[in-house]
Amino acid sequence: MEQQNLVQKFIWFAERTILLLIAIATLYAVGYEIFRIIYVKEVNLSDLFLLFIYAEVLGMVATFYANNRIPVTLPLIIAMTALTRMIILQSKDLNAINIIYEASGILILAVAAYIMSLKDKISLKKVLLREKIEDSES
DSSP: OHHHHHHHHHHHHHHHHHHHHHHHHHHHHHHHHHHHHHHHTOOOHHHHHHHHHHHHHHHHHHHHHHHSSOOTHHHHHHHHHHHHHHHHHHTTTSOHHHHHHHHHHHHHHHHHHHHHHHHHHHHHHHHHHHHHHHHHHO
16 A cells, blocks of 8 residues: 555656656747747747747646646647647648648547537536535535
8 A cells, every 4th residue: 555655656746747847848948939039030920839839838737737637628729739830831832632631630629629628518517516416405
């Protein structure tokens, strides 16, 4: 039993250490990107998408530290933003069918995010209904 508790503590510590490293690396990447934008004196749409991705990653880490869980929709939104950025960066060089594939990927991720948000709403309704039933029984 104590060994399992030690393993759980190690995993807990490792998880938080990795998330802290992700946050630090993301802040470094943000600083580097802002420095690069200032240096070249030009801001492209792909730069803004990249900064948005960094903001979402930081938000995901902050959400984990606040709630001890990461909502599934956040990584899906990050993936959609990354695919959008990819389309913007490669649209001149890509075959039209590849753009359709990437756009389809965004659509699939958007549908998945919507379904996951419905799951959260349904779960919340179940909790509220359960609380209502418990209150009426008291």
